Amino acid sequence: MNEDARPIRVLFACDTSGHTAGYHVVARGLRDAGFEVILAGRQLPSESASAALQEGADVIAIRIMDRDPVEHVTAILEAMRAAGIGEVPLLAGGIIAKRDAEKLVAMGVAGVFRPGSKLSAIVECARNAVRGRTVPQ
């Protein structure tokens, strides 16, 4: 588990309210690994940023199905910066082509999870991203 007193709090949002099987699987995987998961549902980028701010989220996770991953994540990162939470780690997963996944990583996304990813990999990435931020370098 984490050395923090309280569990890691993750705001988990969807790009659209389309098929949600994978979204709920990942949410439950995070929960079962000890995370506090805020199931935000479909949100616009500005909504995710302000929800993360209000909830004091340690990490934001976005499920992408329909929207263009690069355009959508660009908007989320901008909204996070505008809300003053630009340093909160962002994870993205879903239907993301490899070339787009590489772009997202270059933009500063802490982890990109394409189909075939293990739950344990998502959990580990989220933990490390939060730890990397809270532990002084």
Place this chain on the structure above:
Amino acid sequence: MPKERTPSGIPLRDFYGPQDVAQLDYTRDLGDPGRFPYTRGTRATGYRSKRWTVRQVMGVGTGRETNARLRHLLREGQTGISLTGLGYAPFESGDPRAAALVGRGGVWVDTLADMEDVFEGIPIESLSINQTGNSIPAFAMIAGVARRRGLALSDLSGTIQNYVLPWGEPPRYEGNHYIDLIEFCAKNMPRWNHTSISVRNTRESGIGADQEIAFGVYEGWYAASTAVERGADANVVGRRLTFFLNAENELLEEVAKFRAMRRLWARIMRERLGATDDRACQLRFHVQTSGVALTAQQPLNNVVRATLHALAAVLGGAQSLSVNAFDEGAGIPSQFAQTLSVRTQQIIALESGLANVVDPFGGSWAVESLTDELEKRSAAIFESMTRMSAAQAWQYVTDSTREAAYRRQLEIDRGEQPVVGVNCFEEADEDDLALGDSMKSAAPDYDPAWRTQQMERLARVKRERDPRRFEAARRRLAEAYRLREPIVEPTVEAAEAYLSIGEMVDALAGVSGEAELRKRGGFITRLYS
């Protein structure tokens, strides 16, 4: 190690023999193809007289990109149309909610002008059209295209993925738009399937074949019985109620699934709904092969997987088939991959010989035993659901799928469920496609300019439409909604006056609020809202 059980949990024997099917009575439980209970098929001659429809689901960009792709697929031998994205968004392309979305999750349509683009140069009177989703504005626009071409609505054949949800208005109540659609189609469009029960996506979560059957027949029974409650004839409703099913990995059980579901549905229609018409008792279905079984890793493996899934559908007697494209794990299917899906169907139809004999697995001890066991199990689930309230039954479906999806993921993560290329036989460089550029579609899979072009197109439509006709149609639509009159005809008139989907939704939500509009169905779909 061979598996001890099918994905539905049916124990498997080393081999099967006559003792495993001793309980079956041929006439009662199987019957020749074309004979009740249609276990062996709905037509005596099967694919010998009418092949399944090659109907790749598709929708990309705006009406123009979709039209180009559609024409390509039709040139390459596709024989029917299935469009995705129609009316999924209850707002216009200029809405902030449309950012990064226009043309990505299916074709984007704002107004009738876009639907005219979709079907430009395509003879809609001679091809059946499947509308994915149950958007009434999109349906109205398809009708509008026909009328503008001087066609009668009765000339059209196709399907709308309409179904009846229990948390809407009580069935008898005027204002239930799902039933409005059934009544409108039954009256005006005798060749249009007014209902298409989709359990394909439900199955994708990881539930078993027995649950796919059970949830499907439950939702079909619920739709038919609510329409009957509002005064429809079970025979009329049943004739145009169809299903949208999956084809998953376990080939033998999948073939058995389609056969078992035909038998169970025929019995439900006859015994529970009192249908006497043969066709009203026949389960007719479209199959879209599994998406969840496909992988982003080593994507060419998906060609093999989808072929096996397609075989299950054909051996099971599907009326219509969409073979998932091998690159779907990465995003919107490329034209190259979709063409290969058409070719897959053509090779099965023309080269494999499987279309030459009806129900070739009929009489296989293994398949008949699985068919019978699946029917028993799914009938028991169905029976238990009919004893719940409808809302409870739907919740049961949701809970079951959530649980199954999670269990499936854990099994894959632990390596208990092998997925070639993902948890076994992985390759270090799991390149996206490992394909040369020449194999990729010339068309981009996404272009941010689609949205700006679409916004300009919408602005032009609004400038050029007749403002008086627009206003009259908008008022009439809102008035019909307020008075709980049948909603479909005024929606067609609104479409013909070039109201956008966003404007129609706003007009109705202005009468009642969005929550009420959602309950009545057909205008705010769940996808993007």
